[in-house]
Amino acid sequence: MKATKDAIDVITTFEGWSSEPYLDPIGIPTIGYGSIWDINGDRVTMEHIPITKEHGQKLLEKELCHIEQSIKRLVNYPLNQSQFDALCSFIFNVGSGNFQRSTMRMKLNRGNYENAANEFPKWRRAGGKILKGLVRRRAVEQALFRKDM
Numbered sequence: 001m002k003a004t005k006d007a008i009d010v011i012t013t014f015e016g017w018s019s020e021p022y023l024d025p026i027g028i029p030t031i032g033y034g035s036i037w038d039i040n041g042d043r044v045t046m047e048h049i050p051i052t053k054e055h056g057q058k059l060l061e062k063e064l065c066h067i068e069q070s071i072k073r074l075v076n077y078p079l080n081q082s083q084f085d086a087l088c089s090f091i092f093n094v095g096s097g098n099f100q101r102s103t104m105r106m107k108l109n110r111g112n113y114e115n116a117a118n119e120f121p122k123w124r125r126a127g128g129k130i131l132k133g134l135v136r137r138r139a140v141e142q143a144l145f146r147k148d149m
Helices: 005-015 053-074 081-094 096-100 103-108 113-117 132-146
Strands: 018-023 029-032
Touching: 005 053, 005 081, 005 132, 029 053, 053 081, 053 096, 081 096, 081 132, 096 103, 103 113, 113 132
Parallel strands: none
Antiparallel strands: 018 029
8 A cells, every 4th residue: 555645745735845855843853845855865954054945855755655665664553545645644643653552553463453543642742741733643644544444
């Protein structure tokens, strides 16, 4: 399974675009559509040179490839496309390590899709603070996850 336009739309909408490095809400240097890694696999720094939208798209595609593989490795129960897309956006934002350790993953691997969907709103904090953007993003991801249930 691959991320579709639905996943990409959620990611790009909530991440936004910046050709120059910036600090995300918890102070991590980021570029493009929320990438913390450059095309060579090095961490983005505040000294990173500006990138083009084409370069940013390649960074997004590279990260999505990693996320798709993570989902295939970490989730043992079948997912429909909407669930897969929602998880792609979620993992893009929180990281595959956090997803691996999450209650959401545990519930998915028990086939408990509804309770897994109920986990999305719990992931609304960054740096210990509830962020309105994360509250909105999780609601969109949750709705996408439930779309074809």
